[in-house]
Amino acid sequence: xxxxxxxxxxxxxxxxxxxxxxxxxxxxxxxxxxxxxxxxxxxxxxxxxxxxxxxxxxxxxxxxxxxxxxxxxxxxxxxxxxxxxxxxxxxxxxxxxxxxxxxxxxxxxxxxxxxxxxxxxxxxxxxxxxxxxxxxxxxxxxxxxxxxxxxxxxxxxxxxxxxxxxxxxxxxxxxxxxxxxxxxxxxxxxxxxxxxxxxxxxxxxxxxxxxxxxxxxxxxxxxxxxxxxxxxxxxxxxxxxxxxxxxxxxxxxxxxxxxxxxxxxxxxxxxxxxxxxxxxxxxxxxxxxxxxxxxxxxxxxxxxxxxxxxxxxxxxxxxxxxxxxxxxxxxxxxxxxxxxxxxxxxxxxxxxxxxxxxxxxxxxxxxxxxxxxxxxxxxxxxxxxxxxxxxxxxxxxxxxxxxxxxxxxxxxxxxxxxxxxxxxxxxxxxxxxxxxxxxxxxxxxxxxxxxxxxxxxxxxxxxxxxxxxxxxxxxxxxxxxxxxxx
Ligand SMILES: [Zn+2]
Numbered sequence: 197x198x199x200x201x202x203x204x205x206x207x208x209x210x211x212x213x214x215x216x217x218x219x220x221x222x223x224x225x226x227x228x229x230x231x232x233x234x235x236x237x238x239x240x241x242x243x244x245x246x247x248x249x250x251x252x253x254x255x256x257x258x259x260x261x262x263x264x265x266x267x268x269x270x271x272x273x274x275x276x277x278x279x280x281x282x283x284x285x286x287x288x289x290x291x292x293x294x295x296x297x298x299x300x301x302x303x304x305x306x307x308x309x310x311x312x313x314x315x316x317x318x319x320x321x322x323x324x325x326x327x328x329x330x331x332x333x334x335x336x337x338x339x340x341x342x343x344x345x346x347x348x349x350x351x352x353x354x355x356x357x358x359x360x361x362x363x364x365x366x367x368x369x370x371x372x373x374x375x376x377x378x379x380x381x382x383x384x385x386x387x388x389x390x391x392x393x394x395x396x397x398x399x400x401x402x403x404x405x406x407x408x409x410x411x412x413x414x415x416x417x418x419x420x421x422x423x424x425x426x427x428x429x430x431x432x433x434x435x436x437x438x439x440x441x442x443x444x445x446x447x448x449x450x451x452x453x454x455x456x457x458x459x460x461x462x463x464x465x466x467x468x469x470x471x472x473x474x475x476x477x478x479x480x481x482x483x484x485x486x487x488x489x490x491x492x493x494x495x496x497x498x499x500x501x502x503x504x505x506x507x508x509x510x511x512x513x514x515x516x517x518x519x520x521x522x523x524x525x526x527x528x529x530x531x532x533x534x535x536x537x538x539x540x541x542x543x544x545x546x547x548x549x550x551x552x553x554x555x556x557x558x559x560x561x562x563x564x565x566x567x568x569x570x571x572x573x574x575x576x577x578x579x580x581x582x583x584x585x586x587x588x589x590x591x592x593x594x595x596x597x598x599x600x601x602x603x604x605x606x607x608x609x610x611x612x613x614x615x616x617x618x619x620x621x622x623x624x625x626x627x628x629x630x631x632x633x634x635x636x637x638x639x640x641x642x643x644x645x646x647x648x649x650x651x652x653x654x655x656x657x658x659x660x661x662x663x664x665x666x667x668x669x670x671x672x673x674x675x676x677x678x679x680x681x682x
Contacts, residue, residue, distance in 0.1 A: 209405040209443070211436045212413055213365035215428075217378060218356050219388045220329065220396040221264040227328045227355035228255030228298065235394045239334065239348035247353035249294030254482050261355035262486065264387050265305055265326050266496040268357055271385045271503055272321045272378075274309030276493050280325070282480040291331035291347055299327035299358075301477045305486070311361075311378050312505040319374045320362035326486075329354040351395075357387075363402065363413065368432035375399060375428055380504050384529045392424050399428055403435045405443065414439070415449045419456055419463055431456035435463050507532055515545035524553055530567045534574050541578020544585060551577055555595070559602050571605035572598065580608040592665045593617050621668040623675070626659070629667070630675045633658050644680050652676060 223233050229246035245253035269276050283301040304325035310318045331352040335345045359378065365371045379390045379397060389396050399422045404414035419435060422428045434456075439449050454463040502510070504526045511522040511532075526532045531552070539548040556577070560567060580601065584594045589612055600611045612618055620626060633655060634641050644651035652673075659672045 208407060209436075209440050210408045211366055211368075211432070212363045212404050212406060212416075213367075213371050213432060214363040214402045215361045215365070215371060215375060216400040216402070217359045217361075217375065218329075218398045218400075219268070219359060219382055219390075221261050221355040221357065222386065222388055223258055223260045223264065223355055225258060225260075226353040227258050227261050227326070228353055231353065233354050234350070235391075235396075237350060239346065240350065242350045243352070247293075248349060255298065255480075257483060257486065258355060261326065262305075262488070263492075263496055264355075265324065265357045266488065266493060267385045267500060268359065268382060268387045269306035269309065269324050270493070270497050270500060271381050271387070272306075272309035272311055272324065272359070274306035274321060274324055276306045276488055277303065278488055278490075279303065280305045280486045280488070282326075282483045282486065283477045284480050285327075285475045285477055287475060289330065290345075291333055291349075291352070293331070293349065293352065297328060297330060298480050298483070300325035305357075305488070311374060311381065313370075313373050313377050317370075317373075319364045322360045322362050324357050324359050327356050327358060328352070329356050363404075368429045368436070371401065371432050372425060372429045375425065377504070380527065384501055384503055386501075395423060398423050401428065401432055401435075403432055403439070404449070405436060405439045415451050417449065417451070417463075418453045420453055420466060422456055427456055427458055430458075430461065431463055434461065438463065501529065504532075515539065515549070517545070517549055521549050521553060524557075525549060528567075534567055534570075537574035538577045538581070541575045542581035542585070544581055547581045547585070548578065551581065551598075555598050563602075571603070572601045576601060576607055583608055583612065587621065587668065588612070588619060589617055590619050590660075590665060590667070590669060592660075593619070596665075617666060619668050620663060620666045621671055623671065626663070626667055626671050627675050627679075629659050629662050630655075630672065630679050633662065634676070634679045641680055652680070655680070 220233075225231060226233050226242075226247055229244050231242040231244050231247055234242065246255055266276060280300055281303040282298050284296040285299045285301070286296040288295055304323045306324045307322065309321035309324070311321060312318050329351050331347050331349040333345050334348055361374065365374055382388045382397075383390045391397070401419045401422060402416045403419065404416040406412065406414045417435060417439065419431050422431055435454070442449050450468070452468050453466045455466045457464050508522045508526045511517045511525060512519065517525070525535045534556070535548060535552045538552060539545040542548060556570070556572070559565070559572075560570065565571075577598075580594055580597060583589050584591055589597065589608075593612075594608075597608050597611050597617060600606070600615075601608055604611070637655075637658070640651050640654060644655070655676050656669065656672050659676065660667050660669065
């Protein structure tokens, strides 16, 4: 069975995928009350009559939540609607004390945007609406665990936006790329912390297949609550293969909601899909229509930073960086700003990009450090690059100096001075070493004189090694050629 799965994919069938991304907004307080919006505290530390849905409690809309939702809407180039309506989505679940969730339904905040994937592909965003999160069921790790489950309402009433993409994605990899681009953009815009482990970003995937070349969509399956990038990719891959196998065997895909089980690496049925009718949506009587004035929208637009796709294009045109480097360096706002500051400090963007992409990223990964508190500031990195460019130290020594900078936080000049690492450009000193190396290796010297040019590289290596890596390589080259007489 395992080999049969997926055989149809890539030949006869094509997948059609849309993502619904729930994103927690970085507000200080919840959407309709003054309780803290904070992850990780003791269960039910942040609750009040409003978010517990006690009778008579009235919601008051958090303005900052709307501002952040507007930032997301403008970053994805959606049309913001001057009036949107909150609606009650009615259903019963133990983590939903009111028996309904306040959301937006027929008139959402924003519609018709797009996310660029960086390589000219673009995924349409159908809508962005504001809603409140539900609480959370706790099944283990608590005093009552075993027979019973508990409910933590700290998350109840936390502000979310739901970003619904058009069914524009065609593979698990594309869905992964879209989610990654969307997350980067939300982080740049300061909308969310994007932390998938803590549930700040969660995703439902709608997946169907159809025969290649056909236009109508197949029956769509919704996979709920994917909370990591790898789960998104694996769940969609599995679902495409599963549906292909069903159709190949002459069966029919049934419309339903499924859950990804990471341990079993498969999607499992959860319930037959409910329609919007089941939720009995109606306008929320306790909240007036949300009015967003043009002034508010303009103010938010003006405060948005340069977003990843624009920044990537600018890095390519302004610094002459290749596509790949521009995409690596814009992967986070912090990294992009670090690179630009280093490039400005040394006026050598190409060298700065190489250093950031190799040594800086390697140290960050190795030490799990945060760029904001990295011991090598962009100014110090710029100083190091300037020293190489000026011939004060060799490129090889610069790598060692960088390591010491990272370990100590000292400036490159101080380290070079202290350790005596200055590049030696003294002709007489280099000539003495060159002559002794040539004299000590008559066989290699003869081979070079006999036409084996590669032997020169070997001599250069020997001289530089003898001089502790500090010899100026251009001078070594010049003097060796002279001494070897060819
Ligand atoms: Zn509350």
